Amino acid sequence: MKTKKRRKGDASFAYALLSPSLLLMTLLIGYPMIYNIVISFQKVPLNPRLGSEFIGLKNYLSVFRDPTFYHSVLITLLFTMTVTILSTVLGLAVAVFLNREFVGKKLVNGIIILSYVVPSVCLIFSWRYMFNSIYGIVNYVVVDLLHITKEVPLWFDRPVSAFVLVTIFCLWRFFPYAYMSFNAILTSIDKTLYEAADLDGASPWESFMAVTFPAIKPTLVTVVSLRTIWVFYIYTEVYLLTKQVDVLGVYLYDMAFATHDFGKAAAISIVLFALIFALVLFIRRKVLVVEDE
Amino acid sequence: MNKKKTLSNIWFYFRVILLCVVLLFPFVIMVSISLKTTAETIGFPPTIIPRSWTLVHFRDIFNPRIFPFLQYFKNSLYIALVVSVVAVFLGVLGGYALSRLRFRGRNAMNEMFFLVYMFSGILLIVPLYKMLVTVGMRNTREAVIACMIVQTLPTAIYMTRSYFDTIPKELEEAGRVDGLSRMGTIFRIIVPLSVSSLVSVFVYAFMIAWNDVLFASIFIDSSELLTIPIGLNSLFNTPDYIWGRMMAASLITSLPVVVMYAFSQKLIRAGQIEGGIKG
Numbered sequence: 001m002k003t004k005k006r007r008k009g010d011a012s013f014a015y016a017l018l019s020p021s022l023l024l025m026t027l028l029i030g031y032p033m034i035y036n037i038v039i040s041f042q043k044v045p046l047n048p049r050l051g052s053e054f055i056g057l058k059n060y061l062s063v064f065r066d067p068t069f070y071h072s073v074l075i076t077l078l079f080t081m082t083v084t085i086l087s088t089v090l091g092l093a094v095a096v097f098l099n100r101e102f103v104g105k106k107l108v109n110g111i112i113i114l115s116y117v118v119p120s121v122c123l124i125f126s127w128r129y130m131f132n133s134i135y136g137i138v139n140y141v142v143v144d145l146l147h148i149t150k151e152v153p154l155w156f157d158r159p160v161s162a163f164v165l166v167t168i169f170c171l172w173r174f175f176p177y178a179y180m181s182f183n184a185i186l187t188s189i190d191k192t193l194y195e196a197a198d199l200d201g202a203s204p205w206e207s208f209m210a211v212t213f214p215a216i217k218p219t220l221v222t223v224v225s226l227r228t229i230w231v232f233y234i235y236t237e238v239y240l241l242t243k244q245v246d247v248l249g250v251y252l253y254d255m256a257f258a259t260h261d262f263g264k265a266a267a268i269s270i271v272l273f274a275l276i277f278a279l280v281l282f283i284r285r286k287v288l289v290v291e292d293e
Numbered sequence: 294m295n296k297k298k299t300l301s302n303i304w305f306y307f308r309v310i311l312l313c314v315v316l317l318f319p320f321v322i323m324v325s326i327s328l329k330t331t332a333e334t335i336g337f338p339p340t341i342i343p344r345s346w347t348l349v350h351f352r353d354i355f356n357p358r359i360f361p362f363l364q365y366f367k368n369s370l371y372i373a374l375v376v377s378v379v380a381v382f383l384g385v386l387g388g389y390a391l392s393r394l395r396f397r398g399r400n401a402m403n404e405m406f407f408l409v410y411m412f413s414g415i416l417l418i419v420p421l422y423k424m425l426v427t428v429g430m431r432n433t434r435e436a437v438i439a440c441m442i443v444q445t446l447p448t449a450i451y452m453t454r455s456y457f458d459t460i461p462k463e464l465e466e467a468g469r470v471d472g473l474s475r476m477g478t479i480f481r482i483i484v485p486l487s488v489s490s491l492v493s494v495f496v497y498a499f500m501i502a503w504n505d506v507l508f509a510s511i512f513i514d515s516s517e518l519l520t521i522p523i524g525l526n527s528l529f530n531t532p533d534y535i536w537g538r539m540m541a542a543s544l545i546t547s548l549p550v551v552v553m554y555a556f557s558q559k560l561i562r563a564g565q566i567e568g569g570i571k572g
Contacts, residue, residue, distance in 0.1 A: 011396035013475055017386040018402065021446055024383075028443040029409055032420035039419055094312070102305070110555065111313045114320065117554045119504045121522040122543035125529070126319040129326060129334075129536060137322065137339040144338065172316070226411065235415045236506040240526060249415045256419050257511065266419045273416055280411075 040266035059267035091178025116176035131155040162244035327540035350537035365524035373502040380498035388453025445498040456490035489560035
């Protein structure tokens with residue numbers, strides 16, 4: 001009697017186990033997603049006691065008429081592509097480079113992962129100091145020791161140099177993720193395959209393409225897709241480092257909590273969501289052709 | 294032949310060390326400044342090895358009368374601990390259901406968790422802010438906790454599920470024969486077998502909550518509730534910040550997550566589980 005009942009009870013037990021998680025996710029993700037759409041059609045007054053007013057597509061029109069928005073989209077696309085490609089390539093390169101047994105490998109792994117584990121605020125303080133225009137060590141080396149430029153670069157206050165700075169920072173912060181993912185796969189590749197390629201007279205590049213690449217391809221798709229999404233709506237690292245790189249995350253945050261235009265901010269987040277979705281589909285279909293399993 | 298091998302080994306190690314030096318450089322700066330006198334930190338030309346060493350900044354940050362670091366630390370610890378305990382607990386329940394039980398909507402749920410894993414964070418700040426303020430959670434640590442739990446939950450469930458998949462079903466059946474209830478098998482049999490994976494779920498959630506800037510900056514206004522990241526950053530924007538203190542505070546802030554991460558990696562090494570951490 002009991003065994004028969006168990007099968008039937010499976011489903012209700014599963015729902016019971018999942019119910020707290022589902023309740024939380026419905027309350028704090030599902031409901032906000034719908035509420036976000038509602039807000040994006042409203043004019044939200046600053047005073048929370050006053051009701052919001054339905055204004056149709058005005059928030060969206062305001063977004064699409066805002067030159068800052070287009071600027072922000074371009075910056076975000078450029079930034080996302082640069083950081084995703086560079087951090088993936090660097091992570092892969094380091095993983096391939098270190099893919100052998102050597103003394104101190106664990107220590108080196110730990111050093112690589114450090115910039116990924118430490119809170120971003122702590123890292124950013126150090127960068128602010130290094131790139132300080134008066135007593136920073138970077139300008140000391142660039143200007144006073146190597147005499148590359150006469151003028152002292154104001155790293156944080158010019159759009160182009162700030163962009164470069166944030167890119168290098170994010171590269172340093174995010175490549176360990178790619179490194180760890182590839183490292184796990186590379187160690188699982190059968191070493192005799194490389195020996196066979198070697199016997200066939202393959203160059204290092206040829207053996208990479210013939211042996212390594214097919215093995216890492218699924219990981220590559222995952223790493224690139226996830227990194228693209230995460231960089232696309234990045235906020236913290238950029239915002240803490242400089243006010244000169246207005247990626248969409250920063251644009252959205254400022255619209256909500258500096259300009260206090262919640263309706264427009266909601267509209268921006270819907271557009272952002274749609275852009276990310278399109279981007280992911282594009283990556284999956286065009287850039288990295290995923291084979292059917 | 295042997296000589297050639299030695300040479301290539303030296304060349305390899307040379308490049309490894311170079312890589313490490315570049316990657317560690319900002320940390321070296323952090324340590325160096327935390328040990329310098331204030332005059333030296335803003336002196337020119339900059340030094341890497343301090344001319345005069347001092348531990349005064351490490352003493353100062355623990356003095357609540359001149360630096361509110363301990364208060365921030367307490368707030369961050371409270372938030373991160375609650376988030377990670379809840380994430381582990383709900384992860385065990387949800388992971389078990391998705392790993393062991395067949396039920397309608399199981400695949401849909403898996404997909405939903407993955408979707409939430411990809412899309413979250415800043416996209417929902419406007420509705421979340423409005424909702425939680427409406428229910429009176431403005432300027433509370435609990436608002437941050439609620440948001441961080443939902444942020445970490447999908448990964449927590451995914452990680453526990455993947456690990457539970459590797460545990461043989463026979464072990465559970467043995468427990469059931471011995472008269473354990475279903476909840477009993479989860480907490481008496483599955484959980485003790487999964488300690489290493491549950492520790493890494495805990496560490497993952499703790500790190501995400503400990504690092505959070507976004508939700509804390511939205512919800513928390515009053516200075517006595519600030520977490521470390523936003524607290525330190527708000528001090529940074531005042532004109533009288535002191536570099537040595539900021540760096541000392543940064544190092545102390547990094548310590549718990551670095552130690553926890555290293556510890557969880559040690560535990561995992563036996564039974565490697567897949568996937569990295571979100572960040």
